[in-house]
Amino acid sequence: MKRKRIYIVPAALVAVLLVLQLFTQPIASKPVTGHMEGVPEEVLAILQRSCYNCHSNEQHLSWFDKLAPAAWAVKKDVERAREVMNFSEWNKLSPADHTGKMYAILNMLQAGKMPLPEYLLLHPEAKISDRDIAVVKKYTLSLSGEDTGHHDAQPVTGGPRPTAPVSPNGVQYTDAFKQWPVISMSTLFDHSIRVIYGNDIAVKAVREENFFPWPDGAIVVKAVWKQETQPNGEIRPGEFVNAQFMEKDAQKYKTTEGWGFAKFSGPQLKPTGKDALFAQQSCIGCHRQLSAATGYLFDVPMKVNPPSLTDKILSR
Amino acid sequence: MNRILLLLLTTVLFTACRQKPASNGNARIVFDAGGLNFIASSLHPGQETMSALYGNDSARQSLLKGGQPAAGSVIKLVTWRFHDNPQYTGSKINGELLSVESIHTEAAGSIAYQLDFGALSQPAPATTRIQYILGYKPVSFP
Numbered sequence: 112m113k114r115k116r117i118y119i120v121p122a123a124l125v126a127v128l129l130v131l132q133l134f135t136q137p138i139a140s141k142p143v144t145g146h147m148e149g150v151p152e153e154v155l156a157i158l159q160r161s162c163y164n165c166h167s168n169e170q171h172l173s174w175f176d177k178l179a180p181a182a183w184a185v186k187k188d189v190e191r192a193r194e195v196m197n198f199s200e201w202n203k204l205s206p207a208d209h210t211g212k213m214y215a216i217l218n219m220l221q222a223g224k225m226p227l228p229e230y231l232l233l234h235p236e237a238k239i240s241d242r243d244i245a246v247v248k249k250y251t252l253s254l255s256g257e258d259t260g261h262h263d264a265q266p267v268t269g270g271p272r273p274t275a276p277v278s279p280n281g282v283q284y285t286d287a288f289k290q291w292p293v294i295s296m297s298t299l300f301d302h303s304i305r306v307i308y309g310n311d312i313a314v315k316a317v318r319e320e321n322f323f324p325w326p327d328g329a330i331v332v333k334a335v336w337k338q339e340t341q342p343n344g345e346i347r348p349g350e351f352v353n354a355q356f357m358e359k360d361a362q363k364y365k366t367t368e369g370w371g372f373a374k375f376s377g378p379q380l381k382p383t384g385k386d387a388l389f390a391q392q393s394c395i396g397c398h399r400q401l402s403a404a405t406g407y408l409f410d411v412p413m414k415v416n417p418p419s420l421t422d423k424i425l426s427r
Numbered sequence: 428m429n430r431i432l433l434l435l436l437t438t439v440l441f442t443a444c445r446q447k448p449a450s451n452g453n454a455r456i457v458f459d460a461g462g463l464n465f466i467a468s469s470l471h472p473g474q475e476t477m478s479a480l481y482g483n484d485s486a487r488q489s490l491l492k493g494g495q496p497a498a499g500s501v502i503k504l505v506t507w508r509f510h511d512n513p514q515y516t517g518s519k520i521n522g523e524l525l526s527v528e529s530i531h532t533e534a535a536g537s538i539a540y541q542l543d544f545g546a547l548s549q550p551a552p553a554t555t556r557i558q559y560i561l562g563y564k565p566v567s568f569p
Contacts, residue, residue: 317457
């Protein structure tokens with residue numbers, strides 16, 4: 112009787128595992144449309160070793176990756192990874208986007224956000240070393256010197272602007288931000304210069320560090336211009352590139368951590384994205400991994416000034 | 428007693444993972460320009476500074492046209508030290524507030540200059556600063 116009991120438990124586990132396999136859908140097979148070109152071999156080797164298993168159409172999964180329930184998580188990760196960046200469809204991106212993606216990769220590696228820690232537990236060969244980061248960094252920094260420009264710094268030309276363009280996810284452009292306080296200023300590798308405005312709710316949230324979560328109704332707008340160098344060496348904003356909106360509505364934008372992303376480019380303020388999925392594919396990936404400490408917002412003011420400073424300035 | 432202990436443990440369990448901003452004694456400040464709006468900005472690579480220029484409508488119009496500012500123009504130039512952005516390699520962001528300068532024009536056409544806060548990286552006479560500040564052009568928008 113005791114012997115029977117010993118066999119029942121593993122047998123039941125095996126049976127459950129077998130049943131689970133019936134509910135497992137394989138990862139969708141997709142063709143390779145074009146690989147990276149002109150990338151140093153050692154950079155490519157790092158990406159292939161540590162990133163390709165999720166961020167490509169060329170998975171080489173281990174047997175345990177294909178076994179439910181692990182297979183379900185793997186499938187979800189691969190689908191999300193392909194949405195954000197796909198090394199097998201690199202040719203679908205512009206040279207400017209290639210540079211932008213390499214900076215995103217570098218930042219993810221430096222922050223230790225990629226490869227995902229849970230992936231590394233079962234795939235230690237994908238671990239990134241300091242030397243790997245140095246190799247990727249050297250190549251990435253060399254790209255901005257070529258002035259290919261990130262997609263943000265490419266002004267879009269066209270006819271007259273519509274009054275209130277709307278992003279595919281429902282975020283509406285407004286000129287009101289031009290009267291809002293400036294939260295911070297920044298530059299990016301793409302030779303752009305930026306000013307970040309915030310509405311009253313956003314400014315209050317910054318001052319109180321109310322980031323977890325940001326209050327609904329907060330809106331932050333980043334205006335982007337091409338850099339223009341003056342004879343004295345100073346850099347000033349030149350041609351307008353785009354205005355990037357982030358508006359907080361926890362219910363409306365559930366799939367992007369409660370933030371509605373939008374980008375309105377060029378003189379016509381053309382909204383980015385063919386459909387509402389664009390923010391999941393090209394925005395939240397970086398914001399989620401690299402700016403979680405400030406509620407998924409880059410460019411919040413640095414915490415480097417004495418708290419008394421605001422009062423001192425106001426008293427004058 | 429056991430119930431109190433359980434309650435305490437539960438409270439710790441549910442609050443321990445909540446993210447809290449790191450406290451270093453400093454604050455994240457947003458410059459309050461009063462009733463003035465942002466007009467222009469600049470970055471000085473050599474001095475590692477970034478500046479934002481604020482003004483009223485009269486100042487904006489004057490800077491757009493160039494020449495002497497109209498009476499009643501109020502302008503503030505706020506200068507910050509910039510740093511590599513700790514959240515993103517390849518980006519720079521403003522950090523410590525260094526100075527706040529302001530100019531305003533009287534009805535008679537005279538221009539007054541004042542250093543409201545801090546110190547300039549490269550001290551200069553008021554006339555030089557006025558000329559420099561009036562050299563800014565409003566940023567372009569569609």
